[in-house]
Amino acid sequence: xxxxxxxxxxxxxxxxxxxxxxxxxxxxxxxxxxxxxxxxxxxxxxxxxxxxxxxxxxxxxxxxxxxxxxxxxxxxxxxxxxxxxxxxxxxxxxxxxxxxxxx
Numbered sequence: 001x002x003x004x005x006x007x008x009x010x011x012x013x014x015x016x017x018x019x020x021x022x023x024x025x026x027x028x029x030x031x032x033x034x035x036x037x038x039x040x041x042x043x044x045x046x047x048x049x050x051x052x053x054x055x056x057x058x059x060x061x062x063x064x065x066x067x068x069x070x071x072x073x074x075x076x077x078x079x080x081x082x083x084x085x086x087x088x089x090x091x092x093x094x095x096x097x098x099x100x101x102x103x
Contacts, residue, residue, distance in 0.1 A: 017090035022065045022083030038076040057088035
């Protein structure tokens with residue numbers, strides 16, 4: 001397969017993506033280690049921003065995070081145990097990450 005075809009096939013930003021709030025919270029915690037917003041509030045804030053950017057966005061089940069439910073970093077001001085999954089148009093990712101950078 002030629003690179004041109006790969007780029008065309010995978011560069012369609014008008015498709016839905018599923019990402020958990022754990023991914024966004026991890027991004028925030030790694031970027032800003034002193035963020036004082038608790039995980040449940042961060043999750044709600046992220047969801048509201050996703051809905052603002054994509055009115056057709058949906059929430060899916062809450063699942064266990066890949067890092068597990070136990071550990072030194074599983075705390076309200078560090079990493080969550082579980083994560084609600086968000087289904088949204090992936091073209092909003094740049095705006096969403098700009099917003100995450102403000103938290």
